[in-house]
Amino acid sequence: MNLPEIVDQTRAYYCLDCGICTGSCPVSRVTPEFSPRLMVEKVLMDEEENPLEDVNIWSCLSCGQCSSRCPSKIDYPEFVRMVREEAVRQGKGGVPAHRGLFQTIMRLQTLDIKQSKTDWAREAGRISESGDTYYFVGCSPFFDVEFQTDWNLDVMDGPRGVLKLLNTMGIEPVIHDDERCCGHDLLWNGDKENFARLAERNVKLIKSLGCKRVVFHCPEGYLTFKKYYPEVLGDLGIEIVHFYELLAAEVKSGAISFAPSDGVLTYHDPCRLGRQAGIIEQPRDLIQAIPGIEFKEMQHNRENGICCGTSAWMGCSSCSKAIQKNRLAEAVATGADTLVTACPKCRLHLSCALRDMDIELKIRDINDLLAQTLKI
């Protein structure tokens, strides 16, 4: 897609030059030379400079804070995604974080490789070979390999918690070794071709197992299946459900309850789950269903929640660290002793920044928290 077509598709020509986007942007707040308004202007007006060469196109977190407030409803994250796609097509890419390790793992999964990634599930609970409900575990098993040893962080406690809770709800989900990365990061890295390959493999697998619905705990996987898979595959013919929709209904009906606990907790809204998928109240309701817990909101919460500072394993920088540290300082300012997250990557990124800060704060996965306090 060329630039005029991108401008057309994302309504960029309606820009009023008001600057609300830049004033709302967490990247602009710590890196003043980054400005979504100027980027749109550059594409609309400046024929000399090529935005495909602009490094700022790779600094956007696609958090959607700007577009949620834009009076002209310009979809800046989509604009960025499309410009990246065009840049990649022309051989110009961004700088991946972690030396591109995760992008390599993602692209490997487009091939006919054999994976072994369900052992943890057989140890943690009951799963099925086929059936109505597929649990899409996502990339936590790969993150676990990278971060368990280096950071002593058990990323699999989230999926184990989800499985325990699903089993308690009477669901023995299908989990499969052949599941691939959902492709979220490749999509936002501008690699639409490999994104489409991953999408096709995942949907084919899930349908071949006879599953009629897919349950996600990962915000990125959920949003990617719900919004972006149909763009490349059409109607998927399977129901896309977020785990908290199921769990919140069980808690509301009284079928599931939690044992008393203590502590002061605050909640970080992942951009994909909160602002972009509209799953905002359920995680809060679930945390507050634990008796004895005191819940505090951060200054920026719900639709105004601030991004965890890095997106799609691309360009982790001093700007990312500044955003993360500001977010952790906000959590501490609530008086909370624990920051609860609902996204494996938010947890990793915020935990990374926490290592360099001298503050008393724990970061916990919400699924692990709920599973550990489950009343059986």
Ligand code: SF4
């Ligand atoms: S908020 Fe929307 S209209 Fe205002 S400058 Fe940004 S893109 Fe243009």
Ligand code: SF4
């Ligand atoms: S999507 Fe987020 S990071 Fe990107 S320009 Fe908009 S507010 Fe800034």
